[in-house]
Amino acid sequence: xxxxxxxxxxxxxxxxxxxxxxxxxxxxxxxxxxxxxxxxxxxxxxxxxxxxxxxxxxxxxxxxxxxxxxxxxxxxxxxxxxxxxxxxxxxxxxxxxxxxxxxxxxxxxxxxxxxxxxxxxxxxxxxxxxxxxxxxxxxxxxxxxxxxxxxxxxxxxxxxxxxxxxxxxxxxxxxxxxxxxxxxxxxxxxxxxxxxxxxxxxxxxxxxxxxxxxxxxxxxxxxxxxxxxxxxxxxxxxxxxxxxxxxxxxxxxxxxxxxxxxxxxxxxxxxxxxxxxxxxxxxxxxxxxxxxxxxxxxxxxxxxxxxxxxxxxxxxxxxxxxxxxxxxxxxxxxxxxxxxxxxxxxxxxxxxxxxxxxxxxxxxxxxxxxxxxxxxxxxxxxxxxxxxxxxxxxxxxxxxxxxxxxxxxxxxxxxxxxxxxxxxxxxxxxxxxxxxxxxxxxxxxxxxxxxxxxxxxxxxxxxxxxxxxxxxxxxxxxxxxxxxxxxxxxxxxxxxxxxxxxxxxxxxxxxxxxxxxxxxxxxxxxxxxxxxxxxxxxxxxxxxxxxxxxxxxxxxxxxxxx
Numbered sequence: 001x002x003x004x005x006x007x008x009x010x011x012x013x014x015x016x017x018x019x020x021x022x023x024x025x026x027x028x029x030x031x032x033x034x035x036x037x038x039x040x041x042x043x044x045x046x047x048x049x050x051x052x053x054x055x056x057x058x059x060x061x062x063x064x065x066x067x068x069x070x071x072x073x074x075x076x077x078x079x080x081x082x083x084x085x086x087x088x089x090x091x092x093x094x095x096x097x098x099x100x101x102x103x104x105x106x107x108x109x110x111x112x113x114x115x116x117x118x119x120x121x122x123x124x125x126x127x128x129x130x131x132x133x134x135x136x137x138x139x140x141x142x143x144x145x146x147x148x149x150x151x152x153x154x155x156x157x158x159x160x161x162x163x164x165x166x167x168x169x170x171x172x173x174x175x176x177x178x179x180x181x182x183x184x185x186x187x188x189x190x191x192x193x194x195x196x197x198x199x200x201x202x203x204x205x206x207x208x209x210x211x212x213x214x215x216x217x218x219x220x221x222x223x224x225x226x227x228x229x230x231x232x233x234x235x236x237x238x239x240x241x242x243x244x245x246x247x248x249x250x251x252x253x254x255x256x257x258x259x260x261x262x263x264x265x266x267x268x269x270x271x272x273x274x275x276x277x278x279x280x281x282x283x284x285x286x287x288x289x290x291x292x293x294x295x296x297x298x299x300x301x302x303x304x305x306x307x308x309x310x311x312x313x314x315x316x317x318x319x320x321x322x323x324x325x326x327x328x329x330x331x332x333x334x335x336x337x338x339x340x341x342x343x344x345x346x347x348x349x350x351x352x353x354x355x356x357x358x359x360x361x362x363x364x365x366x367x368x369x370x371x372x373x374x375x376x377x378x379x380x381x382x383x384x385x386x387x388x389x390x391x392x393x394x395x396x397x398x399x400x401x402x403x404x405x406x407x408x409x410x411x412x413x414x415x416x417x418x419x420x421x422x423x424x425x426x427x428x429x430x431x432x433x434x435x436x437x438x439x440x441x442x443x444x445x446x447x448x449x450x451x452x453x454x455x456x457x458x459x460x461x462x463x464x465x466x467x468x469x470x471x472x473x474x475x476x477x478x479x480x481x482x483x484x485x486x487x488x489x490x491x492x493x494x495x496x497x498x499x500x501x502x503x504x505x506x507x508x509x510x511x512x513x514x515x516x517x518x519x520x521x522x523x524x525x526x527x528x529x530x531x532x533x534x535x536x537x538x539x540x541x542x543x544x545x546x547x548x549x550x551x552x553x554x555x556x557x558x559x560x561x562x
Contacts, residue, residue, distance in 0.1 A: 226253045229260070239263050239270040248475040249529075251468060251522060258366035261359070264474040265397045283392035290334055293341045297333075302341070305348050309336045312353045320375050320463065323357070327380045331387075332356055335395045339402070349409040351454040355401060358470050359394040361463065366390075375463070405481050408453065416453045419485055420446050426489045430535065434496045441505050448512040452488050456480065460491070461517050461525075468522045472529045483536060490531035494524075 225247070232243045233256060244263060252260045262268035269278050297306040313332050317323050323332075335356055340348035365374040367386040379387065407415035424445045428435045438445075451459055456473075458466050469487070473479030495515055502508045517524075 222253070226255065229253055229256050233259060233263065234272065236272075238272050241270055245475045245477075248471055250472075250526070252471045254365070257467075257471070258363050261362055261397065261470075261474055262393065265400050267393070267396050267400055279389075279393075282396055283389055286338070286392040286395050287388065289338045289342070293338055294334055296341075297337055302337075305340050306333075306337055308350070309333055309340070309348055309353070312350055316353050317357060317463065322361070322375045322377065322379070325379055327387075328360075331360070331379075331391045331394075335391060335398065338395060339399060342399075343402070343406070346406055346409040346411075349413075351451075352398075352402070352409060354455045354458045356394055356398055357458065357463070358467055359397045360390065362467060363390045363393050401480060404478070413454070415481075416450055417446075419453045419488075420449050422485050423449050423488055423492075426485065426535065426539065427492060429539075430489060431493050431496055434493070434499060437500055438508065441503075441508055443505065443508050443512070447509065449488060449492075452491075453484065456484065457487070457491065460515055462520060465517070465520050465522070465525050468525045469529065472525075483532065486532035486535040486539075487528060489535055490528045493531065494528060 229244075229247055229252070232240050232247060241263065244260065248260055248264060259268065263270065267282070268275055296302055310333060313329050313336075314324070322328060332353065336348055336353055339352070361374055364377075364379065364382075367382060367390060368374060368377050382390075402409070405415060407413075408419075409415075424435070427445075456466075457469065461469065473483060473487075476483040495511070498516075499508060499511060502511055
């Protein structure tokens with residue numbers, strides 16, 4: 001605002017129309033002056049101190065005292081900078097660059113969730129200092145102080161607004177009143193010192209909000225599946241096994257995999273009230289077997305069995321450090337030896353040791369601290385009671401699994417012989433080109449698929465993929481005895497193109513015994529089991545299609561026996 005000289009009347013008409021409106025307000029700071037006779041003299045205290053009154057320095061008389069010019073001169077001193085600092089806001093000219101840079105700084109820091117009063121003020125003052133040197137004369141103290149006060153008040157106002165918008169989500173913000181020069185702070189600050197809000201960083205709150213608002217279909221689907229699993233597995237009426245099989249077919253959440261396997265395996269009862277009692281009783285029964293039989297492992301009758309177990313255990317999955325721990329190997333020795341003693345018809349057969357691994361890993365992961373890698377965890381650190389429970393559960397689940405495929409491990413392993421023959425017939429019907437290619441180069445299905453059925457594809461897949469495959473095998477009614485045939489056929493068909501490229505026996509056998517699955521994930525397993533289901537749907541209701549090649553041999557055998 002342009003200063004006005006009382007002796008220069010023409011400056012009055014050039015006054016800016018943006019001048020702060022109003023008139024003198026007298027209070028404790030400027031009490032009204034009472035003239036003799038009780039009249040209040042309408043003159044500013046400052047004018048009175050100067051001894052000036054009208055336009056010419058004397059008291060206003062006649063009609064001139066009623067003029068607007070004399071009235072304006074009588075109250076003009078109320079808005080001088082010495083009376084109120086807000087006059088500096090009107091006198092000063094704030095640069096657009098300063099205002100824009102300050103606003104941009106506030107917006108950017110508000111977006112990043114790192115808005116603090118000190119950082120904004122420092123940035124604003126740096127911008128103001130750099131711009132004031134070029135926008136304002138260095139000797140104009142009034143204008144410099146006006147801009148400084150303007151920036152300070154503007155920043156305080158911005159901080160106040162930002163705090164009020166975040167007060168609903170943050171209770172740790174410090175509440176303080178914005179003050180200006182000459183106005184006491186509501187928080188007890190000294191007059192004349194601006195008090196700004198101290199705003200904590202809301203970085204974590206912004207991240208949490210972003211996570212809640214971001215649409216992640218995969219995460220939502222997994223969360224929904226977990227809730228559905230818990231409802232079906234731990235329902236008030238017990239586990240719904242039929243529904244649990246449907247949910248488990250496409251994979252089981254790791255958090256509930258142990259209980260789900262126990263239930264689908266038939267080891268854990270569906271009734272919630274009987275579970276704890278059954279687990280306690282079966283675990284005690286297993287350790288009674290250990291006390292009764294394990295000390296006989298060095299007897300002449302069992303020496304050969306235990307020696308073979310002792311040789312095979314260090315060989316299984318040598319790249320998994322978990323299985324090389326002495327504590328784990330001792331647990332496996334007890335499991336396999338007790339099973340062999342209780343099943344003399346088959347006894348221990350190489351390959352059974354591999355079938356313990358998935359059960360052991362899944363049950364162990366259920367008792368170790370969350371976030372720990374099960375394949376490298378020191379099992380000796382696990383509580384002995386929990387460790388004994390893992391060992392007992394692995395034994396009983398292995399026993400129930402082998403009860404359904406025991407003919408795979410009896411003398412001459414007839415169950416596996418049958419599955420190999422069925423696989424040959426199935427591949428002939430679904431991929432005749434591959435079948436002819438294998439026969440042309442002298443490849444016998446028994447040479448590569450025997451291990452598939454003997455170890456349930458454990459030697460062909462990473463451990464994580466084996467666990468995912470076993471989710472589906474547990475979900476099937478006859479997963480390990482019947483559905484595994486279709487899984488093997490889909491598995492072989494998956495590598496059909498790579499096998500067709502090989503042109504000799506050696507290349508084919510090397511590929512069949514070392515299929516490139518080291519980088520497989522659950523996605524590849526899902527594709528294989530989906531193809532296996534399609535094959536089962538096609539051939540399950542026509543089982544004779546898998547025995548056509550055997551019928552002529554059987555009829556010829558019957559003919560010669562006559």
